Amino acid sequence: MHDNHVVVGFILFFVVASILITWYTTRSTKSTKDFYVAGRSVPWIQVGIAMVGSYLSAASFLGCAGDIGVFGVDSIWLAIGFFGGYMAVLMLIAGPLRNVGSYTVADALHRRFPDNRVKLVVMLCTLVISTFYLVPQMLAAGQLFKLLLGWNFVYVTLGIGVLMSVYIIFGGMKSTLYNQVLQAIFLWIAMLVITILAFFVFGKGSPAGVAEVAGRAVPPTLAGKDPAVVKAITDEAVAAFPPEKAVLILRRIGVEPTGEVKSTPELLRDLPDLRLLSKDQPDYVIKAAAAQARRAVEMEALTAFPAERAIAMARERMPGAENVMTIGVKTSSTLAMISTVIALVFGTAGLPHILIMFYTVPSARAAKKSVTLCIVALGIFYVCAVALGFLLIPAIYPKLVGWVGGGPEGVGLAKNMAVLEISEHLGGKWLVAIGASGAVAAILSTAAGLMITAASTISHDLYKVYINKNATEKQELMIAKVTTLVMSGVAVLLAVALMSENVAWLVTLAFGIAASAIFPAMMANLWWKRATRQGVMAGMITGLVVSVLFIVLLLTGVKSFLGLPTAGGPGVFGVSASLAALVLGSLLTRDTGKDVEQFFAIAHQPDRD
Amino acid sequence: MSAPDSPAKPPAGQDEAQAGPKPGPEADAAYRKRFVVGFSIFAVFFAYYLGTAVIQTPSCKDLAATPVAGLPLGLVMSLGIFPVSWALIALFFWKMR
Numbered sequence: 001m002h003d004n005h006v007v008v009g010f011i012l013f014f015v016v017a018s019i020l021i022t023w024y025t026t027r028s029t030k031s032t033k034d035f036y037v038a039g040r041s042v043p044w045i046q047v048g049i050a051m052v053g054s055y056l057s058a059a060s061f062l063g064c065a066g067d068i069g070v071f072g073v074d075s076i077w078l079a080i081g082f083f084g085g086y087m088a089v090l091m092l093i094a095g096p097l098r099n100v101g102s103y104t105v106a107d108a109l110h111r112r113f114p115d116n117r118v119k120l121v122v123m124l125c126t127l128v129i130s131t132f133y134l135v136p137q138m139l140a141a142g143q144l145f146k147l148l149l150g151w152n153f154v155y156v157t158l159g160i161g162v163l164m165s166v167y168i169i170f171g172g173m174k175s176t177l178y179n180q181v182l183q184a185i186f187l188w189i190a191m192l193v194i195t196i197l198a199f200f201v202f203g204k205g206s207p208a209g210v211a212e213v214a215g216r217a218v219p220p221t222l223a224g225k226d227p228a229v230v231k232a233i234t235d236e237a238v239a240a241f242p243p244e245k246a247v248l249i250l251r252r253i254g255v256e257p258t259g260e261v262k263s264t265p266e267l268l269r270d271l272p273d274l275r276l277l278s279k280d281q282p283d284y285v286i287k288a289a290a291a292q293a294r295r296a297v298e299m300e301a302l303t304a305f306p307a308e309r310a311i312a313m314a315r316e317r318m319p320g321a322e323n324v325m326t327i328g329v330k331t332s333s334t335l336a337m338i339s340t341v342i343a344l345v346f347g348t349a350g351l352p353h354i355l356i357m358f359y360t361v362p363s364a365r366a367a368k369k370s371v372t373l374c375i376v377a378l379g380i381f382y383v384c385a386v387a388l389g390f391l392l393i394p395a396i397y398p399k400l401v402g403w404v405g406g407g408p409e410g411v412g413l414a415k416n417m418a419v420l421e422i423s424e425h426l427g428g429k430w431l432v433a434i435g436a437s438g439a440v441a442a443i444l445s446t447a448a449g450l451m452i453t454a455a456s457t458i459s460h461d462l463y464k465v466y467i468n469k470n471a472t473e474k475q476e477l478m479i480a481k482v483t484t485l486v487m488s489g490v491a492v493l494l495a496v497a498l499m500s501e502n503v504a505w506l507v508t509l510a511f512g513i514a515a516s517a518i519f520p521a522m523m524a525n526l527w528w529k530r531a532t533r534q535g536v537m538a539g540m541i542t543g544l545v546v547s548v549l550f551i552v553l554l555l556t557g558v559k560s561f562l563g564l565p566t567a568g569g570p571g572v573f574g575v576s577a578s579l580a581a582l583v584l585g586s587l588l589t590r591d592t593g594k595d596v597e598q599f600f601a602i603a604h605q606p607d608r609d
Numbered sequence: 610m611s612a613p614d615s616p617a618k619p620p621a622g623q624d625e626a627q628a629g630p631k632p633g634p635e636a637d638a639a640y641r642k643r644f645v646v647g648f649s650i651f652a653v654f655f656a657y658y659l660g661t662a663v664i665q666t667p668s669c670k671d672l673a674a675t676p677v678a679g680l681p682l683g684l685v686m687s688l689g690i691f692p693v694s695w696a697l698i699a700l701f702f703w704k705m706r
Contacts, residue, residue, distance in 0.1 A: 084694070091647040527644060
């Protein structure tokens with residue numbers, strides 16, 4: 001895929017569009033209100049679409065379907081979990097938050113509990129969540145370009161950091177929203193087109209037919225870990241692969257076969273005797289090149305191999321194995337599942353980069369309308385992601401098995417590249433370009449939302465409150481812009497430092513922190529008159545500490561803590577601990593906030609357009 | 610605990626109108642209605658949602674595998690979350706009128 005000029009063309013389109021949008025919006029971004037919340041006058045349709053862009057990250061676009069393709073039916077909850085969170089946002093958060101908030105998440109809490117330490121704690125939570133969310137986005141961008149085009153990881157992440165900084169610094173929230181709208185429309189349509197095509201080409205237009213194939217197939221995560229199965233499928237695929245195509249692949253990576261080539265297996269058998277174009281290379285380099293060449297030909301052979309045949313071969317060799325529709329291949333326990341679901345539902349309602357978007361619309365009713373639009377669009381998107389995940393089986397099963405057979409790195413490749421692989425089968429380089437651009441759009445829109453959120457909280461909740469209380473609007477704006485640049489730099493540095501790590505799961509953990517630290521406090525703030533300042537702070541701090549502790553345990557390989565499984569992330573434990581601290585703290589203290597009745601009258605006032 | 614700031618006016622960036630309605634019986638009624646409608650509909654959604662998630666775990670795999678219209682029950686219920694949520698949203702807006 002390294003010579004895909006169409007991909008480059010689409011990426012250039014996004015870069016040029018971003019610059020034009022920024023140029024157009026710069027003139028209307030003069031005050032802090034313009035920078036943080038686009039003047040609070042953005043139409044709900046625009047915010048609803050932008051919200052889709054902000055929420056759909058690379059994990060949604062590539063990861064959901066890829067995960068189902070590799071692990072089977074257990075992984076559909078990744079897509080459904082991501083979707084479900086918005087129901088809590090619509091029914092419990094959007095309207096009242098719009099009525100009481102101003103620029104940042106901390107503002108909504110600070111309005112009822114005017115204690116600067118509340119702002120400090122929320123700012124800390126916002127930064128932790130944004131960083132956990134942002135770094136995987138930058139990493140995904142770098143890895144995607146490296147795989148697709150062979151571009152340098154560092155330059156790509158640096159380029160994306162610069163592009164986002166430019167449009168946030170010069171265009172603020174308005175530019176970010178316009179870009180997110182463009183990116184959301186593109187990636188949403190890309191997902192729809194790829195799924196519909198795949199449904200009719202590989203699924204023969206029959207959901208029952210797709211389920212039947214999935215019901216026979218051994219999940220690639222199991223088949224790929226059985227060397228005998230991988231070898232059998234690969235050998236047959238290589239035997240059927242035209243030798244002239246194999247020669248072309250070898251030449252592309254600098255290996256020149258010698259003598260007459262009769263068949264691909266013969267060609268690969270002789271590979272250790274081949275020489276690189278330069279004959280002065282030491283033996284170990286030649287052997288490594290031979291292994292790389294063999295792998296390249298094998299993967300291409302698997303691409304061309306019929307999925308039906310590979311599914312049958314795997315089943316013959318693993319007759320008692322689970323199938324793609326079997327529950328339990330990936331899910332470890334009921335409690336872990338509940339924890340994941342709670343993190344995804346309540347975490348969405350606590351994600352700062354989503355919550356601050358409600359401040360950009362003119363009213364609470366508009367905020368609800370924008371979430372509704374977002375829910376409908378997300379629902380369609382995630383239905384497609386689930387369907388596409390199952391369609392990967394009749395489409396690219398041999399390739400999935402081959403990838404998984406390559407070890408942990410191969411599993412990562414399978415999850416992230418499966419959508420692009422099926423795109424290539426369906427529409428060649430044009431559809432790959434659309435798929436890749438959709439992924440880039442997802443990354444850009446999410447990362448931009450996170451960066452402006454982090455910049456806003458540092459300038460508005462830290463600088464203005466703790467460092468320079470008398471800061472002018474101009475100074476605050478300048479700090480927000482400098483912070484954008486700093487955050488961008490930090491994200492690039494962290495992405496480069498972690499470039500060889502698989503950290504995509506950090507996004508799920510960010511949901512766990514948001515669910516534990518922000519959601520209970522926000523709910524109590526908006527709905528519980530008896531909540532106190534001390535209780536809310538205790539809840540936030542406890543939620544943050546417990547969720548981070550679980551993440552540390554998870555990172556260090558601890559399987560359970562005090563009898564609680566860590567596999568499902570911090571969700572259920574963080575939320576429970578936070579709620580307990582919040583309720584206990586509130587019942588033991590009396591500071592229910594500045595004029596709580598007035599606050600509730602404002603928060604829950606009748607909707608108006 | 611340090612002394613709280615003085616927050617007599619709405620925070621910067623807040624709309625003037627957000628200084629908003631005064632507390633009283635009307636405000637209480639609006640709050641109660643929103644509380645009942647919002648939490649009830651969300652509870653229905655969450656019960657269905659969590660129930661479906663639990664059915665999709667190994668401990669309920671036999672129930673989840675029951676065929677419904679050619680597809681396993683667990684999958685049908687999981688995919689049903691999308692239309693169920695859309696129906697609940699319609700109900701939410703209807704009740705909130």
